[in-house]
Amino acid sequence: MTAAVPPARSPLPAAFLTDAERLIPRERRFDDPLSTLAFGTDASFYRLIPKLVVRVESEQEVVQLLQSASRHRVPVTFRxxxxxxxxxxxxxxxxxxLxxxxxxxxxxxxGERIRLQPGVIGAQANAVLAPFKRKIGPDPASIATCKIGGIVANNASGMCCGTAQNSYHTLAGMRLVLADGSVLDTEDAVSVAAFHATHADLLAQLAELGRETRDNTDLAARIRHKYRLKNTTGLSLNALVDYDQPLDILCHLMVGSEGTLGFISSVTYDTVPDHPYKATAFIVFPDVDxxxxxVSVLKRQPVSAVELLDRRSLRSVQGKPGMPDWVMALSGNACALLIETRAASASLLQEQKARIMEALxxxxxxxxxxxxxxxxxxxxLWAIRKDTFPAVGAVRQTGTTVIIEDxxxxxEQLAEGVNRLIGLFEKHRYDEAILFGHALEGNLHFVFTQGFDxxxxxxxYEAFMQDVAxxxxxxxxxxxxxxxxxxxxMAPFVELEWGSEAYRLMWRIKHLLDPLGILNPDVVLSEDKDIHLKNLKPLPAADPIVDKCIECGFCEPVCPSRGLTLTPRQRIVMYRDIQAKKRRGEDTEALERDYHYHGIDTCAAxxxxxxxxxxxxxxxxxxRKLRSLDADNTRTADWLAGHFATAVQGTRFILHVANGARLLLGAPLLAKTSAALRKASGERLPQWTPAMPQPLQTLRLPKPSGDQRPRVVYLAACVSRAMGPSATDAEQVPLIDKTRALLEKAGYQVVFPDDLNNxxxxxxxxSKGYADQAERKRRETLDALLEASRGGLDPIYCDTSPCTLRLVQELADERLKVYDPVRFIRTFLLDRLEFEPQEAPIAVHVTCSTQHLGEGPALIDIARRCAKTVVVPEGIQCCGxxxxxxxxxxxLNGHALRSLKDAVQHCEEGISTSRTCEIGLSQHGGIDYHGLVYLVDRVTRPKAT
Incomplete structure (x- = not known):
C-alpha cells in the first residue's frame, strides 16, 4: 500500500513555529531538553523526543494548530x-x-447520559454519576489516572466492561476536529448542517465505503466475527457494517483510532447502571482445562467480572503481605477464577450467588x-488479582522494562490458547512471565520483563512476538x-491479523480523513515493518529508590507540581537520563541546573x-535524598536540634516583625513590598500574604490536676506553639486552647509532656535533607511521650497530622498510641459528644498525611456530622x-490550589488538620481554614451521663 508522502520531520518549519508562537503563550510551549524528554515518555516501552510540546487550553487552539500543521505538513500527536x-x-x-x-x-x-471533555479523568466521571447510581461503561484498570480522550481514542475497556459497554457501543454523541481543522458536533444541528455543506464529498465517500463493505459478504462477515471478540487492533472497521449514515460511521471510526484520524473535543456517553450490591468469590481449579x-459456563450466568489467574501469576503474589497462606500451597497446574456479581437489590444478589455456585x-x-x-x-480477594502486575515489576532486573500485552x-478455545501461550513463555525463556485476564471475553494479559540493551x-523479543502473532x-x-x-x-501485525483486503480498507480510511498523513504517523498503520523494534525506551539504573519505576504515570494526578514543573514520573525519567549521561561522560551541568528547580525545589515530597x-x-x-546531598549546614542543623525551643521562639519573633509591618504598612502594601523584596532577593526571601499567622502570644501549659478523669497526653506541634490565627481570621482562639477546651468538654484531663518547647x-x-537530626528529634519526642503517657497507659493526641505521621511511621514501640485529630475524635470523642450539625456549608481539605494515615474517609464523615453541606474540592490531593x-x-502552593477558590465559593469556612496547610488554603481559597477541632467544638455539647 502506498502511503502519503512522509511529512517533513526535522527541523520544524520556521513558518509553523511562528504560527505556534502567535497562537500559544510562551509558558505553554516547551522545546528545552528537560521538558521535551520529560514529555517524550508515556507508559509504553517506546520513547520519542518531541521537538515541540504544546499545552492547549481550548478547541480553537487545536483547530488553529491543525490548520498550520496541515499547511506546513508537520506531524502532530495528541496526549x-x-x-x-x-x-x-x-x-x-x-x-x-491537554x-x-x-x-x-x-x-x-x-444521569442516563453524560457529556465529557477529553481531560476528565475516568474516575471523576464516575464520581459525578455516583448520586444517580450510574457510571460510564469503560472501566480500564487505569481509570483513576487515564482521561476520557484516551479512553475513547483507544476504545479502552476493562474488567467488567466487556464489549457491550465500551466507548464504541455506549457512544451517544461526539464533537471532533479533523486534520484540516474543521469541527463537527453531532449533537448540534447547526454544526451538522454546516459540515454537510462543507464536507459533502467526505461524507459521500464514507457512505460509499460503508456500502462496499456491507456488500462484500465475506469481508463483512469477517469484520463481524472479529468484533464478536474484544478487539482494538487496527481501525474500527465495524463502523462500516454497523451503520449506514456517514456521520455515524465517522464518529465510530474515531473510537479506537488513537489520534490518527482526528481530535476528540468531547464525547457523550450513554451511561450504565452502577449496582450497589456486589459479592466476590475465588475458586481454584486443578488445571487450566x-x-x-x-468460564464458558459462567458466560451464561449473571456475573459482572470473571478474572483468570494462572499458577504463575498466583506464584508471583504468594507470600506477599496480606496474601492468604493457602495461595502458596496450591498445586503446580492450578488455575483460578475471581468472580464478581452485582445486583440492584440484596435479595437479587443472593439469587445470583446461588445460581452461579449451582452452575459450577x-x-x-x-x-x-x-x-x-x-x-x-x-x-x-481482589488484591490477589491486582497485585500480580506490580509483583512482576517489583522483581524485575534493573535496566529491564515490564511489558504487558493483551x-x-x-x-471456546480459551484453554488451548492459555496452554499454548504458556508454552511460548517456556520456549523463549520468559521464566518470570505471568498470565491473567478478563476471562469472559477470552481476553488475556501476559506480563514479562525484557531488556533492550x-x-x-x-x-x-522479536522472535517471541512473531510467535505470539x-x-x-x-x-x-x-x-x-x-x-x-x-x-x-502492533502496527506491523495489523495486516497479518486482518488480511490484505481489510488492511487496504483501513489505509483508505486513513487517507480519506488524514490525506497528508500528519496525524500520529506510524501508529495503528505503518509501512515500516520494524517500527515495533525502533525507538525502544531505556530504563537505566539511577537509584534503588526509583529503579523499579515502570513509568506508567499512575502517580501524576495526585502531584501538586503537575503542570507547573515535573510530575513524579517525569522526575524519575529526567534523573535516569542525567545519571546515564554522567556514566557516558557527558556534560550534564545545564540539565542538572534546570532539574534542581523543576525536579527538586518544586517537589512537595x-x-x-x-x-x-x-x-x-x-x-x-x-x-529528600538529593536534598541531603546539598544539606551542608550540618552544624546549624545540630544547633537547632539542640536548641529547638529557641528556634520556636525565633519563629514567633519573625511573626511579630511581620505582624508589626502589617500594622505599620497595611496588608496590601506589605504584600506588594514583600513580593518586590522576594523578587529582588532572587526568590530567596519568603512571601508574606494576608493569611500569614500572628505569633502565639502566650503558651499556657497547666499541670495535671490529678482528678479521676481519663488522661490524654497532648503533643502540641511546633507550628501550634509558634503560630496563632491570622489577623483577619474570624477565629482568634489559638489551636492549643481550642483543642484543650474540646478535650475537656469530652471529659478528659489534658496532660502535656515535659519540656514541650524542645x-x-x-x-x-x-524535609531539608538532615536525616540524622530528624531522627534524633523524633526519638527525643517519642521518649518524652512514653514518659508522659505513663509507659503508654494514656492515649497521645497530636494536633497536626503531618507530625503524627512522622511519629508513627515505623514506630517499633507498641506501647505508644499516637493519634492524629481525626482518629482521636472518631475513636474517643464521638461517644462522648452530641452533634448538632450547622447549616453553613464547609469545605474539607484532606491533607497528604491524613491520607497516608488512612483517615481521609473518617475526616469527611466527621465533617458531615458537623455540617449539613460538606464540599470536598475535586482534584486537589495535595495543597503544595x-x-x-x-x-x-x-x-507551588498557588498552582496546586489554582482551582480551590471556585470550588469553595459557597462555603463560609474550611477545615483541615495541618496548621501550615491551612495558611495556603486560606490564602487561595478566599475563606478561613481552621483545624477540625474548631468545627467539632462549635457544634457539640457533652453527652448527658
Whole structure:
C-alpha cells in the first residue's frame, strides 16, 4: 500500500513555529531538553523526543494548530494522560498535550447520559454519576489516572466492561476536529448542517465505503466475527457494517483510532447502571482445562467480572503481605477464577450467588472461597488479582522494562490458547512471565520483563512476538490487541491479523480523513515493518529508590507540581537520563541546573505518589535524598536540634516583625513590598500574604490536676506553639486552647509532656535533607511521650497530622498510641459528644498525611456530622504547602490550589488538620481554614451521663 508522502520531520518549519508562537503563550510551549524528554515518555516501552510540546487550553487552539500543521505538513500527536501502553502517545515532532481547561462535564437526562471533555479523568466521571447510581461503561484498570480522550481514542475497556459497554457501543454523541481543522458536533444541528455543506464529498465517500463493505459478504462477515471478540487492533472497521449514515460511521471510526484520524473535543456517553450490591468469590481449579470450561459456563450466568489467574501469576503474589497462606500451597497446574456479581437489590444478589455456585457445582475444585460481601474480604480477594502486575515489576532486573500485552482468544478455545501461550513463555525463556485476564471475553494479559540493551535481547523479543502473532491472529483467529490499542507496537501485525483486503480498507480510511498523513504517523498503520523494534525506551539504573519505576504515570494526578514543573514520573525519567549521561561522560551541568528547580525545589515530597504507584515508589524519598546531598549546614542543623525551643521562639519573633509591618504598612502594601523584596532577593526571601499567622502570644501549659478523669497526653506541634490565627481570621482562639477546651468538654484531663518547647517530630529537618537530626528529634519526642503517657497507659493526641505521621511511621514501640485529630475524635470523642450539625456549608481539605494515615474517609464523615453541606474540592490531593514551601516556593502552593477558590465559593469556612496547610488554603481559597477541632467544638455539647 502506498502511503502519503512522509511529512517533513526535522527541523520544524520556521513558518509553523511562528504560527505556534502567535497562537500559544510562551509558558505553554516547551522545546528545552528537560521538558521535551520529560514529555517524550508515556507508559509504553517506546520513547520519542518531541521537538515541540504544546499545552492547549481550548478547541480553537487545536483547530488553529491543525490548520498550520496541515499547511506546513508537520506531524502532530495528541496526549491526554499518557498511560497508553503501546506507544501511541509519543512523538518526534509536535506533541499536543491537554491543559486544565478540558475538564468539563455535563449530566444529562438524570444521569442516563453524560457529556465529557477529553481531560476528565475516568474516575471523576464516575464520581459525578455516583448520586444517580450510574457510571460510564469503560472501566480500564487505569481509570483513576487515564482521561476520557484516551479512553475513547483507544476504545479502552476493562474488567467488567466487556464489549457491550465500551466507548464504541455506549457512544451517544461526539464533537471532533479533523486534520484540516474543521469541527463537527453531532449533537448540534447547526454544526451538522454546516459540515454537510462543507464536507459533502467526505461524507459521500464514507457512505460509499460503508456500502462496499456491507456488500462484500465475506469481508463483512469477517469484520463481524472479529468484533464478536474484544478487539482494538487496527481501525474500527465495524463502523462500516454497523451503520449506514456517514456521520455515524465517522464518529465510530474515531473510537479506537488513537489520534490518527482526528481530535476528540468531547464525547457523550450513554451511561450504565452502577449496582450497589456486589459479592466476590475465588475458586481454584486443578488445571487450566477445567478453569476455562468453567468460564464458558459462567458466560451464561449473571456475573459482572470473571478474572483468570494462572499458577504463575498466583506464584508471583504468594507470600506477599496480606496474601492468604493457602495461595502458596496450591498445586503446580492450578488455575483460578475471581468472580464478581452485582445486583440492584440484596435479595437479587443472593439469587445470583446461588445460581452461579449451582452452575459450577460439577467442576473439580482445589480451593474455594465462597462469595463474600464483606468489603475487607472483598478487597483481599481482589488484591490477589491486582497485585500480580506490580509483583512482576517489583522483581524485575534493573535496566529491564515490564511489558504487558493483551490478546483475545475465541472463548471456546480459551484453554488451548492459555496452554499454548504458556508454552511460548517456556520456549523463549520468559521464566518470570505471568498470565491473567478478563476471562469472559477470552481476553488475556501476559506480563514479562525484557531488556533492550543488546541486539540479542531485541532479537529474542522479536522472535517471541512473531510467535505470539502467528498463534493468536493466524491459528486462533483472535485479536493481538484486545483493549490496549494497536499503537506502534502492533502496527506491523495489523495486516497479518486482518488480511490484505481489510488492511487496504483501513489505509483508505486513513487517507480519506488524514490525506497528508500528519496525524500520529506510524501508529495503528505503518509501512515500516520494524517500527515495533525502533525507538525502544531505556530504563537505566539511577537509584534503588526509583529503579523499579515502570513509568506508567499512575502517580501524576495526585502531584501538586503537575503542570507547573515535573510530575513524579517525569522526575524519575529526567534523573535516569542525567545519571546515564554522567556514566557516558557527558556534560550534564545545564540539565542538572534546570532539574534542581523543576525536579527538586518544586517537589512537595509528601509521598502521595507512592499510594498510586503499582510498585510503591515514593519519589519524595529520592528528592529528600538529593536534598541531603546539598544539606551542608550540618552544624546549624545540630544547633537547632539542640536548641529547638529557641528556634520556636525565633519563629514567633519573625511573626511579630511581620505582624508589626502589617500594622505599620497595611496588608496590601506589605504584600506588594514583600513580593518586590522576594523578587529582588532572587526568590530567596519568603512571601508574606494576608493569611500569614500572628505569633502565639502566650503558651499556657497547666499541670495535671490529678482528678479521676481519663488522661490524654497532648503533643502540641511546633507550628501550634509558634503560630496563632491570622489577623483577619474570624477565629482568634489559638489551636492549643481550642483543642484543650474540646478535650475537656469530652471529659478528659489534658496532660502535656515535659519540656514541650524542645520537642519536635523531626519533619522540618527531614524535609531539608538532615536525616540524622530528624531522627534524633523524633526519638527525643517519642521518649518524652512514653514518659508522659505513663509507659503508654494514656492515649497521645497530636494536633497536626503531618507530625503524627512522622511519629508513627515505623514506630517499633507498641506501647505508644499516637493519634492524629481525626482518629482521636472518631475513636474517643464521638461517644462522648452530641452533634448538632450547622447549616453553613464547609469545605474539607484532606491533607497528604491524613491520607497516608488512612483517615481521609473518617475526616469527611466527621465533617458531615458537623455540617449539613460538606464540599470536598475535586482534584486537589495535595495543597503544595509542604511545611514551608508555601513561603519559599509559593508558586507551588498557588498552582496546586489554582482551582480551590471556585470550588469553595459557597462555603463560609474550611477545615483541615495541618496548621501550615491551612495558611495556603486560606490564602487561595478566599475563606478561613481552621483545624477540625474548631468545627467539632462549635457544634457539640457533652453527652448527658
Amino acid at each position: 491526554a494522560a499518557g498511560t497508553s501502553l503501546s506507544g501511541q502517545a509519543i512523538s518526534d515532532s509536535v506533541l499536543i498535550v 491543559g486544565d481547561n478540558w475538564n468539563g462535564r455535563e449530566i444529562l437526562q438524570q 477445567n478453569c476455562c470450561r468453567a 457445582a460439577s467442576f473439580p475444585v482445589e480451593k474455594q472461597v465462597d462469595f463474600t460481601e464483606d468489603p475487607v474480604e472483598f478487597g483481599r 490478546v483475545t482468544f475465541p472463548i 543488546s541486539p540479542e535481547q531485541v532479537a529474542r 502467528q498463534l493468536v491472529a493466524v491459528e486462533f483467529g483472535g485479536s493481538l490487541k484486545a483493549e490496549h490499542g494497536t499503537g506502534r507496537n 509528601t509521598g502521595l505518589c507512592a499510594q498510586r504507584c503499582p510498585v510503591g515508589i515514593n519519589t519524595g524519598d529520592l528528592v 520537642l519536635c517530630c523531626g519533619q522540618p529537618f527531614a 504547602f509542604a511545611g514551608d514551601k508555601g513561603f519559599t516556593t509559593p508558586e
